[in-house]
Amino acid sequence: MVGILERGQSKSNRIAYIDAAKGIGILLMILGHTGMYGLPVVMHKMIYSFHMPMFFIISGFLFNTKKYENVAFSKFIKREFIKYIIPYFVFAFINLVLCILFDLYNGGLSISVITEDLLKYIPGILYCYADIDHMPNCSPIWFLMCLFLSRIVYFCIKKYLKKGSNFICLIFPVISYILSAFVPFILPFRIATVPCSVAFMALGNIIKNHKILEKSKLWYACVAIAGLVVSCFNIDDVGLSESTYSKPLYFIMFLFTSVLVSYSIMLIVSRAAFLQNKFFVFLGSTSITAIGYNYFLRTFTGELYYFIPFISSIPMNWMTSFVLTVLFTVLLCLLSRKKLFKIPLCGKFS
Known part of the structure; x- marks a missing residue:
């Protein structure tokens, strides 16, 4: 039987099912950000319980330890700076x-x-805040x-600790809980979030190294149900972005849900x-553009909606916001493939 990695490998050396899982994560991010238009609380809790951790798990899954074995620390930082900062x-x-x-x-x-x-x-x-009161939408x-x-910390741990490094990261x-509490x-710079994110990366790397997805039976994905049910009982908001991990029990529930649901989505896809x-x-494959302009597109489509004849008298709801934001996100992502728009839509200068 052809292995998962072989079956999902594309000519550009991208893994198709990993990109697909990221794409689903982007849709969940867009959906989760429609709260201002009445997204049901239960759906909000479910989405926020795992969607951002899943991106870190995927990043760890894609982290190639052998590739960076002989890479100097300064060179790695330069590469990551260009890629993310x-x-x-x-x-x-x-x-x-x-x-x-x-x-x-x-305002005139x-x-x-x-x-x-x-x-x-x-x-x-x-300072890198994660709220609209301090960031320009x-x-x-x-x-x-x-x-x-997180990638810098994880790089150092993998490079200098090596054996057992992933399990140490778990x-x-x-540390994140202590910093938050x-x-x-x-x-600044989401420092309190970094240790937790590194742990998610380590988990993703473990999933890849031990071929857990390949060894898992599809019905194992049912554990996602348990994770989502648990998230509904988390009465306090636990957000990775704000590093507000609330009480220990709710933080543990958050970790539990993040791992189970992310694993299940990756397995199913x-x-x-x-x-x-x-x-x-x-x-x-164009997720960075979607992340960079998600809030702007949500605001833009919210304003545009009221210029549409016949329906402008109907209040905007979360489903309409989701559909319109997805449509314009796809448009921006298509434009990001054009050389002319690489800088503004991808942040890439080459």
């Missing part, structure tokens, strides 16, 4: 400009509007900063050929 600042700058233009449109042409936005958002960008890009730091969520302010379709794979 430059896009972070490109997205932040463009969203800041869009935010200023939007505020000028609503005024230097004070520009000054207020600059003073409000530039510190937030440099681009809060999801916290993920890029966090992934950059205790790192304790006992530091009375949000740390790896076995179900129909889920490895061009749409999911495309979204997954």
Whole structure:
């Protein structure tokens, strides 16, 4: 029987089912961000209980230890900086400009509007907050900063500890919990989130190294049901982005759900050929664009909706917001494939 990796491998050396899983994650991110339009609380809790951890698990799954064995630390940092930090600042700058233009449109042409936005958002960008009060409508890009730091930490652990390094990383969520529970302010650059994210990366690497997906039976994916049920009982919000891990029990429930559901989605997608379709794979392969402009597109489609004849009198709901945001996300992702739009839509200069 052809192995999962062989069956899902594309000519560009990308793994189709992994891109498809990322694509599903992007759709869940978009759906989870429709809360302002009435997304049911239960759905919000379920999505937030695993969708961002899944991206870190996938990152760990794709982390090639042998590839980096002889790579110098400085070279690795430079590579990761270009890959994640430059896009972070490109997205932040463009969203800041869009935010200023939007505020000028609503508040009138005024230097004070520009000054207020600059003073409000530039510190937030440099600090890497994960909320719209400090970021220019681009809060999801916290993920890029966090992934950059998480990959550096994970690189060092794999390079210098080697044997047993993955299993050592699995205790790192304790560090995140301590930082969140006992530091009375949000740390810069998502530092409190990094240890937990490194643990998720290690888990993804374990799944790959031990060929857990290949060895698993499809019905094992039923554990996702247990994870989602548990998430419904988590009465407090536990968000990876805010590092608000609440009480120990709820934090453990969050970890439990993240692992079970992420594993189940990866397992199902790896076995179900129909889920490895061009749409999911495309979204997954252009996920950085979707993350960079998700909030802007949500706002833009929310405003655009009320210019549509005949339906503008009907209040926007979460389903409409989801569909419109997905449509415009696909459009942006298609444009990101064009050389002309590589810099603004992907943050890439080459």
